[in-house]
Structure formats: C-alpha cells, structure tokens
Amino acid sequence: xxxxxxxxxxxxxxxxxxxxxxxxxxxxxxxxxxxxxxxxxxxxxxxxxxxxxxxxxxxxxxxxxxxxxxxxxxxxxxxxxxxxxxxxxxxxxxxxxxxxxxxxxxxxxxxxxxxxxxxxxxxxxxxxxxxxxxxxxxxxxxxxxxxxxxxxxxxxxxxxxxxxxxxxxxxxxxxxxxxxxxxxxxxxxxxxxxxxxxxxxxxxxxxxxxxxxxxxxxxxxxxxxxxxxxxxxxxxxxxxxxxxxxxxxxxxxxxxxxxxxxxxxxxxxxxxxxxxxxxxxxxxxxxxxxxxxxxxxxxxxxxxxxxxxxxxxxxxxxxxxxxxxxxxxxxxxxxxxxxxxxxxxxxxxxxxxxxxxxxxxxxxxxxxxxxxxxxxxxxxxxxxxxxxxxxxxxxxxxxxxxxxxxxxxxxxxxxxxxxxxxxxxxxxxxxxxxxxxxxxxxxxxxxxxx
Amino acid sequence: xxxxxxxxxxxxxxxxxxxxxxxxxxxxxxxxxxxxxxxxxxxxxxxxxxxxxxxxxxxxxxxxxxxxxxxxxxxxxxxxxxxxxxxxxxxxxxxxxxxxxxxxxxxxxxxxxx
Numbered sequence: 001x002x003x004x005x006x007x008x009x010x011x012x013x014x015x016x017x018x019x020x021x022x023x024x025x026x027x028x029x030x031x032x033x034x035x036x037x038x039x040x041x042x043x044x045x046x047x048x049x050x051x052x053x054x055x056x057x058x059x060x061x062x063x064x065x066x067x068x069x070x071x072x073x074x075x076x077x078x079x080x081x082x083x084x085x086x087x088x089x090x091x092x093x094x095x096x097x098x099x100x101x102x103x104x105x106x107x108x109x110x111x112x113x114x115x116x117x118x119x120x121x122x123x124x125x126x127x128x129x130x131x132x133x134x135x136x137x138x139x140x141x142x143x144x145x146x147x148x149x150x151x152x153x154x155x156x157x158x159x160x161x162x163x164x165x166x167x168x169x170x171x172x173x174x175x176x177x178x179x180x181x182x183x184x185x186x187x188x189x190x191x192x193x194x195x196x197x198x199x200x201x202x203x204x205x206x207x208x209x210x211x212x213x214x215x216x217x218x219x220x221x222x223x224x225x226x227x228x229x230x231x232x233x234x235x236x237x238x239x240x241x242x243x244x245x246x247x248x249x250x251x252x253x254x255x256x257x258x259x260x261x262x263x264x265x266x267x268x269x270x271x272x273x274x275x276x277x278x279x280x281x282x283x284x285x286x287x288x289x290x291x292x293x294x295x296x297x298x299x300x301x302x303x304x305x306x307x308x309x310x311x312x313x314x315x316x317x318x319x320x321x322x323x324x325x326x327x328x329x330x331x332x333x334x335x336x337x338x339x340x341x342x343x344x345x346x347x348x349x350x351x352x353x354x355x356x357x358x359x360x361x362x363x364x365x366x367x368x369x370x371x372x373x374x375x376x377x378x379x380x381x382x383x384x385x386x387x388x389x390x391x392x393x394x395x396x397x398x399x400x401x402x403x404x405x406x407x408x409x410x411x412x413x414x415x416x417x418x419x420x421x422x423x424x425x426x427x428x429x430x431x432x433x434x435x436x437x438x439x440x441x442x443x444x445x446x447x448x449x450x
Numbered sequence: 451x452x453x454x455x456x457x458x459x460x461x462x463x464x465x466x467x468x469x470x471x472x473x474x475x476x477x478x479x480x481x482x483x484x485x486x487x488x489x490x491x492x493x494x495x496x497x498x499x500x501x502x503x504x505x506x507x508x509x510x511x512x513x514x515x516x517x518x519x520x521x522x523x524x525x526x527x528x529x530x531x532x533x534x535x536x537x538x539x540x541x542x543x544x545x546x547x548x549x550x551x552x553x554x555x556x557x558x559x560x561x562x563x564x
Contacts, residue, residue: 042475045538045545138476138532245483248524249467252481256473256530258521275523306540347541358543359534360508362553378540427539428475 006189006226007032008202009236011068013209015039015081016056017219019064020237023210027221027236028071035068036185038207039096040083040178042301042428043254050152050303050426052091058099066103072172073109079173080163080184088178089153090119096175097448104450111173114166116445118177120154120300124442125434133435137299138256143432147302151430154302159264161439163187169447177443178301180263181207189226197290200268202231204261205250205285212250213240230286232278244275247283265439266293295435298442302430307345307378309422310389314396314411317370320403321410325350325371328401328410335395336388344379344388373411378425389419457562462555464493470550473530475537477516478547480529480554490525498559504529507553529554 009032011019016039044055054061072079085092093115103109126145128134134143148154155178164187166174176184182203190199202224205212210220213235220240225232233242251270252258259270272287316322329348336346352371354361375392379385397409436442462468466485473479484490501515514532521528535542544550 042537043472043546046475046536047538138474245524248521249481249483249526252479252483252521252524252526252528254471254473254479255528256477256479257517257519258524258526258528259519270523273523345540349543354543356543356549357552358541360510360550360553362507362509425540428536431475431536 004228006192006194008185008188008206008224008226009035009221010185010206010209010224011035011037011221012064012219013038013207013211014041014056014219016054016061016064018060019067020218020220021067023221023235023237024067024071026238027223028075030223030236031075032077032223034078034080034188035072036080036187036206037068038082038179038181038184040086040088040092041181044086046303046426046428047424049087049089049155049301050305051424052087052089052153054092054095055086062099062103065099066107069103069109069111069173070107072111076172078167078171078188079111080187081173081175082163082179082181082184084175084177087153087155088118088176089155090117090177093117093175093177100173100175101450110450112171113173113175113448113450114169114171114445115448116158116162116166116174116176116443118155118158118179118443120156120442122148122151122154125154125300128434134300135433137431137433139431143430147304147429150304151302152305152426154300154430156298156300156434156442157264158298158443159183159439160187160190162443162445164191165440165445167191169445171447180299182263185224194226195229195290197268197288198231198286199226200263200290201270201273201285201288202226202233204268205233205247208250208253210235210237210240211253212247213237213242214246215240216246230284232282232284234282241281242283244277244283247285248275264298265296267291296437296439297433297435300430300432300434301428303426304429306425306427307380308382308385309376309378309425310382310385311374311376311420311422312389312393312413312418313415313420314373314375314413314418315370316373316411318406318410319369320405321401322366322371324401325353325366328399331399331401332392332395335399336392339391340388344377344384346388346392347376347378349374349376382421386419386421393418456560458558459561459563460556460558464489464559464561468551468555470547472537472547476533478531478533478550480531480551482527482554484525487525493527493559494520496559496561499527499529504531504554507557510534
C-alpha cells in the first residue's frame, strides 16, 4: 500500500436529490481523491426497475451530475457512479449516458468513460438454478425458472471488483449499473490496499451522503478520510456535525442486522467497532472487520409485471356512511362483479381506517370525522382496468345504504377527471442470491466513446 | 385498592427516535434510538421487548419477528420483521415502510421518571 490516507467525497446520498453548492465547494477544498455517489435503490418500489425509468427527476439529475463533472474536470480525479438511473438495468444506464453525453457536449468535457452493465441474462440464470447455485434471501421460496421467465427485468448488485477493473483501465468517469451501494465509494481505497472492513464500513456511511450528520435534513454531502487503521467522517457543510450518535445511528439505517452486514463476497462484522468523537465535527471509526465468504455471492433483484393500474381518489364526510363503510364497499364490489366477474383486482385504500398500515393496523374503529378513499383497479390491459374503475367509481358515488340522507352522491372527488391512469404495475418477484466463480462474470466493463 | 401503581411511559416518550423503514423489499426494520447511555441501559434492563410482544403490537405471528438486536454503539434497539406484503406489491400501502412505527412508539412500559 502506498497511500497513507485517502479522501472520498460523496456529494449526496442519491444522485439527483440536490447537491448543496456550498457543501460541494467546501468538500472540494479538502482535495478528495475521488467523487463517488450512489444513484439507485429498491426503496421507491418495483415500478422503476420494471418500466426501465429513473425515479429521479431528469433536470435535477442533470444539475447534480454536471456539478460533479465540473468539480472532477478541474482536479483530474475519478468519478464513480453506482446503480445508474436508479434501477441499474440497461435502460437506466442508457438514460444516464444520454444525460451525461448531453452535459459533456454542452460543456466540452472529454473524460475517459467506462460503463458497466448489470442486467442478468435469463438463460444464464436458469442454468444457475439447475446447478443449485441460487438461494432465497429474506423469503422462504426458492427461485424457479418460472420466476425468471415471468420477470420483466433482472439485475445483480455488483461488488467492488468491476469498479476496480474500470479504474485499472484508467477510466476517469465510471457509470455502473446496479451495484452494492458502498462499492463506488470504496473502489479507489480498496484498490489502493486499505483495510477492506474499514473501506466497506466507510462506504456504508457515505453512500447516504449527509444523512449521517446532524441536523438531518435535506440532501447533503459527506467526506470520508480513509486511514490505515480507521476512517474519519465529516460533513463539508459547516452547519452540520457528525456525532458518535449520528454516525452510529446511521449504521442501523435500513439494515436488518447492524452487527453483521452481507455484501458480495463476504460480510462486515461490527461487534468490535468503536466510534469516537475526534473533533466536534468528526467521528473516527475503527475495529470493523471484513469476513470473507467461502463462496462469492451476488444479490439478484427482479420484478414482474402484474397489470395496469387505474385509480380514483375520493373523500367521505357523511357520518352515517362512515359508520357502515365496510358494508358500503362490499356493496360496490358486488355491483362491479355483476358486470365484471373476474380478471381484475379491485382494492379500496381507506384512509382514516387502515390506509397506511393495512393488515398491520391494530386500531379497528374509525376515529376520524372524514375518510379518504382510493379506489384502485389493476387488470391485465388498460381498457379493462379503466372500465372496471369507471363502474366502481360510479357505483361508489350512487349506491344506497340504510339510513342514507345524502341521496345526490356518496363521494367527494377532488379532481376532474376523477379516473387516473397510473400505468403498469410491477412487483418484486426475485430477491435471491446467486453464487459466481468470478466477481466480474456478470458485469462487462467497457470504455465507451463520448 | 392499590395505593401505589408503577408509572408507565410509552417508548415514544422515552426514546429520542422511533422509526420504521424497509430493509430490502420484504423486511421492515424498526429502530428505537435512546438519547443517552443511561436511558438505553435502563430500557435494556426492563427486557420489555420480545418477539411475542412485538408480534402482538402488529398482529403478526411471532416467527415473523425475525430479530431484536441491542446495538450499544448507537444506544439503539433494532427490530426486524417480515412485511405482510412486499414493497409495492398489490394491496400494499407503504412502499418505503416509513410509517409503520406507531404501535411500537405508543407501547407503554413500566418507567419511573428519573
């Protein structure tokens, strides 16, 4: 190992959520060795991976990416982007590249650019199922060839190795598909030979940008200083601080188990980790250990199309109706079934009852003077979806019920038109692990023309 | 007549933060973060949370409550459970899982104010 210290700036936790200009400027004053950012997540749900679209706004994404490229341009430091376009599949990579090329064209930038794909070939995956190389993750169900066939898109989360390969190829900008979130953050120090447990843990904190600093509001940046036996995190925003509490609490965030966190090729063990307040704004972390797995596994994410969604939003204020809402909704359901017996799902989201928690809700009585109703229909095709919703909406407006006084209509619609086309619906159907012999096997690294 | 009854406080009153969030599309993770080591140690000593208690708060089976972990560095207790439906699945109601904390926040435990 040559370098004794390496500095990484994560400009924000999600590319496109808004980099504060001051944080970026302050961060650049610390002479980072790389700019690295995570651009994806499964958190916004299955739609974006399935439909092949980004969940961030293009204008905001372009602004943030341009800011990062401008900073990198002046300093000749690499830019590493993981999970491009959110879902990290091929259309997401293409979308990111389109914005990237537009920026380069407008500003005359010329970077040596590497692109790393992360979509999984279905036939390859079906062969791995036959070889017994897949296993479930958080679910009890084994992956089947049918799941693979029905999936609209499957990606695998790449580890550090594809990013390191791109750095070996002298890439200045690396735009990668679906990746383990900390991988772009840590690829440069990992390649330089820093302790992998610390590199991974630092990435775990920096991948959410300023989220590990207080006060916790808004999208913001975070600096990580990698040392031989520890790392230090600090917010470049002078109004924020990293405290032991803020950093340790962030270690919990969105993780099933804070003591043992799995990643491609192993896990990090935090049982001996210590967090120390180094200065009022800096926290030093040490003791985290990397535990190599006997087999190199990758996480797979896949979604399948469920149908097409149409919905209507309405409110109910009448206490006589609210007192018998279940029977009223059942009546609508029956009216619709008389015309359309099957081939769709009709779902009522009843806000004021259990609209937020669904079957986890333990408060059974309605305590509100009004309720919000979302009538949702999902059918295979848009026409069926719209027809069923139209009937459910008009039945909802006009069906009678015992004691009814308001005979002109049961629902208050805030919008005209009332019926909204919400588009294709997907759900996660693959959340499994696959064993590979080579960490690069699924992730082609190529230098592209810009 | 009971001349003296132990005081009760909700977890929301005792803790600095009580939050819920997805841990992947099929798990929900609840974090209780205490304001200081003393409060955290007092809460831990109560042994107030077990899988059956959590399952009761959410109306799920105890085996769906996968882990209850005390994380000393953050003065935090983390609970991870299965979601009844995956994030964004048909009929599901909270894609990010960010508003599922209330039954835990409103759960009362025996607690004398110091």
